[in-house]
Amino acid sequence: MNTVLCIEDDREIGQFLKEDLEKKGYKIIWLTSSHGYEAYINKIDLVVLDIMIPGLDGFTIGHRMKEIHPEVPILLLTARTALEDKLKGLGFADDYVTKPFHPDELQARIEVLLRRFDKVEMKKIEIQHLKIDLQEKRIIDNRTKEEVLLTDKQFKIFFLLIQHPNQILTKEQIYENVWKQPYIEGDKTLMVHIRHLRQKIENSPNDPEILETIRGIGYRIKQ
Incomplete structure (x- = not known):
């Protein structure tokens, strides 16, 4: 589980970020000022x-953090839209x-920053009857103790x-990430791969419990 330090003085935004990111699997440390972040x-x-x-604004704290801990990515939250503020922030921040x-x-x-800084924690998880090793990129069916073998595209999806x-990931997000080209509305390629993938991982491919279809939007894995 990756740990994120959130420094946000707006209690409504801070509480929302904490609850939302914790639901998505992160451990959140929330501070309402820069005091004590060390x-x-x-x-x-x-x-x-x-x-x-x-106290000290985000620009000052961000510069200090980056000088001492360049290995820790910084994502800046700003209500400012002026170009000079964004450029000033990117003098130390990795994104905003x-x-x-x-x-x-x-x-x-x-997620992009965690991958860029090689901080994505690879782990073993279980979903229904599947044991998934994210580091070795293997899927084991706990019922048979056999490995579930996927094609390259099934694996990537x-x-x-x-x-x-x-x-929920949209059809466009999945297709463009896996095929590395723009999604064309009406293309059935992804749907066909999803159907074949379900035949390998679901108890009942026609009534999926792992890989859900969100009608009109895309797909998600229930965990």
Whole structure:
């Protein structure tokens, strides 16, 4: 489980971020000011930092963090849209999100930074009758103790979804991530691969309990 330090003085936003990110599998340390952040900096994988916080502002704290701990990615939260503020922030921050933002966008940017800084924790998880080793990228059927063998595309689809448990990924997101080309509305390629994937991982492919279809949107893995 990756640990995220969130420094946000707005209690409504801070509480929302904490609850939303915890539901998505992160451990969250939430501070309402920069005071005392040094006690946590060696225990975290990423910082979500608001610019406008009491005491020293986010620019000052961000620069200090990056000088001492360059290995910790910083995602800046800003209500400022001026180009000079964004450029100033990117002098130390690794990415930024402008308020208001969608929580799924924030999570996506967090995931990108964790991968960039090699901080994605690979682990073993179990879903229904499947035991999944994310490090070795193997799937074992606990009923038969045999490995579930997937094609290259099935593998990429499944492991993309498994890295975003309970989160809906659109058809466009999945297709463009796996095939590395734009999705064309009406293309049945992804649907065919999903059907074949279900035949290998579901108890009842026609009544899936693991890989859900969210009609009109996309798919998600239930965990």
